[in-house]
Amino acid sequence: MRFSLFIQDSPDAGTAVASALGFAIAALAGGHAIRQVFLHGDGVRAARAGADVDADLWALLALARQRRIPLLACSTWLEKLGVEPVAPVQRGSLGQWCDALDEVDRVVSFRA
Amino acid sequence: MKRVAILFSHGPWRGVDAAAGIDAALSLLAFEHELQVGFIGAGVEMLCGSADGDERSQRHRMIAGLRHHGASTMVASRECLESRQLQPHLDGLDILPRARFAAWLAGTDHVLCF
Numbered sequence: 001m002r003f004s005l006f007i008q009d010s011p012d013a014g015t016a017v018a019s020a021l022g023f024a025i026a027a028l029a030g031g032h033a034i035r036q037v038f039l040h041g042d043g044v045r046a047a048r049a050g051a052d053v054d055a056d057l058w059a060l061l062a063l064a065r066q067r068r069i070p071l072l073a074c075s076t077w078l079e080k081l082g083v084e085p086v087a088p089v090q091r092g093s094l095g096q097w098c099d100a101l102d103e104v105d106r107v108v109s110f111r112a
Numbered sequence: 113m114k115r116v117a118i119l120f121s122h123g124p125w126r127g128v129d130a131a132a133g134i135d136a137a138l139s140l141l142a143f144e145h146e147l148q149v150g151f152i153g154a155g156v157e158m159l160c161g162s163a164d165g166d167e168r169s170q171r172h173r174m175i176a177g178l179r180h181h182g183a184s185t186m187v188a189s190r191e192c193l194e195s196r197q198l199q200p201h202l203d204g205l206d207i208l209p210r211a212r213f214a215a216w217l218a219g220t221d222h223v224l225c226f
Contacts, residue, residue, distance in 0.1 A: 006224060008132065041132035041226075076135065094136060098143035101114045107222040 003027055004100050005037045006109040010045035011057045014112025017046055018056040023108060024063055035104045037064060038097045039073040039089070043110075047073040047085035064088050072096060115146045117220040120155030124171040130158065133226030134174050141182045148185040148220060149178055152213070155226075156192045159200035172201075179204050189213050 005024060009016035024034055037060070039046055046057055053061075064071040065088045072092025073085050085091055101107065118137045122129045140147045151159055161172040179186055179202075187206045190213075193199075200207070208216060217223055 008129075008226070040136070041128050074135075077132070094139035095143060098139050098145060101116065101143075101145060101222060107116075107224060109224050111225070 001027075001105040002033045002035050002103065004035050004097070004104045004107045006097070006107055007037065007039050007043040007046065007111075008041045008109060009112040010042045011054050012045070013042060016043065016110040016112050017054075017060060020108075020110040021056050021060045021063070023110070024060065024069075028063075028067065034067070034069045036097070036100045037069055037071045038092065038100075039071070039077075040094075040097075041074075041077055042081070044073040044077040044081060044083050044085075047078065047089040048083045061088055113145055114221040115148065115219070116140050117148045117150055117217060117223045119150045119152060119217075119223055119225040120158055120175075121153040121225055123154040123157040124168040129226045130171045133224075134171075134178070136224060136226070137178055137183070138181065141178075147178070147183045148216070149175075149183050149187070150213070150216065151186075151188040152192055153189075154192075156188050156196060156198055156200070159188060159193075159202050159205065160198050161201055176202055185216070187213065187216055 005020050007016050007020050011017045071089050073089050075091045118133055158175050162169040187208050190207050190209045
């Protein structure tokens, strides 16, 4: 199956990022594909990852780089929350997320 | 075009969730997906306006607007309304018992919960 992951809460707020990481690892190991990871709402706080990020977020970013999974953060929420994204996170739009819906079998959302 | 359910499960006081859900719903409509909207748990509180003109009433107006913008279906959990003794004020809202609510969700391609 092809999945799109939708992360709605910041790494500080709970287990959304850890759950997304666990799901992504299991899905890829099972031969499934992750088409996109999209950060929305408070989830865009994960986009400002620096050297002090927690281990789960660091691992998710590394996985996205390694498997070339687009990791997009909603530009509207980035501006609203004053977050500047750091690679591999890129600015994205809900339009890009909506476009991807036609190419995936399931969206899986993660929140605290 | 996919049939996408936006499910509101938090009340209007958790502003980020409500705003994020409304953003996503409007984007789905703009990109011509079929939008269906559900209210469960504390999310049913979004169906009741407030006369105060506060954030809660603004959220209620935006939710009501989704129907006019093209949401094909709007449903609420009967049990969740009853447990809170709420009477929703929303045109075109279907109030479903638990089993039918689950069947509605199962008929969609994607579900996003806010």
